[in-house]
Amino acid sequence: MMNQQLVSILLVEDNLGDAFFLQQILKESQISKFQVSHFDYLAKAISHLENATCDVILLDLLLPDSQGLETLLNIQQKAANIPIVILTGMNDEKLAMEAVRKGAQDYLIKGQVTTEILTQSIRYGIERKIIQKELKKRTEQLEKTNQELKKKTEELEAVNKELKAFSYTVSHDLRNPLSNFKGVLFLWVEKYKEQFDTQDRQWFDIMNRSCDRMNQLIQDLMLFSHVEKQKTYLSDVDLSVLANQIIQQLEMKYPNQKVEAIVESNIIAVADENLVYIALENLLNNAVKYSQKQEKVIIEVGSFFNPDSQELENNRGEEISQKQLVYFVADNGVGFDMKDADKLFIPFERLHSKNEFEGTGIGLATVQRIIKRHGGKIWANSEVGKGSTFYFTIPNSSQTLAIEN
Structure with a gap:
């Protein structure tokens, strides 16, 4: 990055012989060109920084108007963002460590300095300062984000x-x-x-x-809001048993409707039984409700591990691992256009008018909340006139079954 650049150096050194020697060393560099501004007093260097800047400062700690670490601290007040390389005759390891702690980029002994050592120290000092500046910027951005x-x-x-x-x-x-x-x-x-x-x-x-619709709306709103606050108690839940119970109730709710239910046996999930019952009840009720125009309502409840070599992708583009157990509820109802799939789980959004099918538009939003409470995902696949299939995952169940298998 620096090879083609002219590097501006502020040299603060009261010994003219040392200053000349350092400038000659810099001229011998084959990889960088340096422009040196030399001052023998700290006050002069600080005054120079008020009207000009530089890429790096080479600083002697023993000057006529300043001694020791105070020299570093004083110039830092005017050069907070400029890398400072200390060049001194004092071979003091304790002083060197303290200088670096105080912000010096490097600590070099004059008698040991070569062109390669000095050039590398200048380059690394500039690069480290750039990194520090970027880190500071990102830290400030992170702090701002945290505040937001x-x-x-x-x-x-x-x-x-x-x-x-x-x-x-x-x-x-x-x-x-x-x-x-x-x-x-x-x-x-x-x-x-x-x-x-x-x-x-x-x-x-x-x-x-x-009145009945308003009462149902109030009940659905209450259920929707309580799902987030309700504590979850996880246990092995047989979804097959729950599904069959719900389907029996739906057959009584729709006595004139022929319902054929295909429920896989022993569908086990590690879930909160009360919450997952509510989710299944909503999904199965929708399956029957939106299939009423068929001569026979056909519902299927099952589960599977993705058998394909590629990962299964839901309609939101999120990948579902092959090891993830996927549950599903399918029907042969009216279906819907997949371009409207994003509206499914938004409260009060309906893909069919209330004149066609009754409902409040909160059921699927409640189902999604329940699945999310379990750390899972829910999505659907459908085609107009050819039914719908709702898929959902409950991660704890997959982990348990994977261990058992």
């Missing part, structure tokens, strides 16, 4: 407090008036139902369904 992160953390803590207050409001201040409204609505209908005409019944149905 601290500020963001404080902001997030404030938001979390607001969310807790919001959750309380949702569970009490909203749910209670809604329950009162529905109760009064029921009493009003009981009292006047004999006088209802067709339009009155339609209005009642609209109000009743709106």
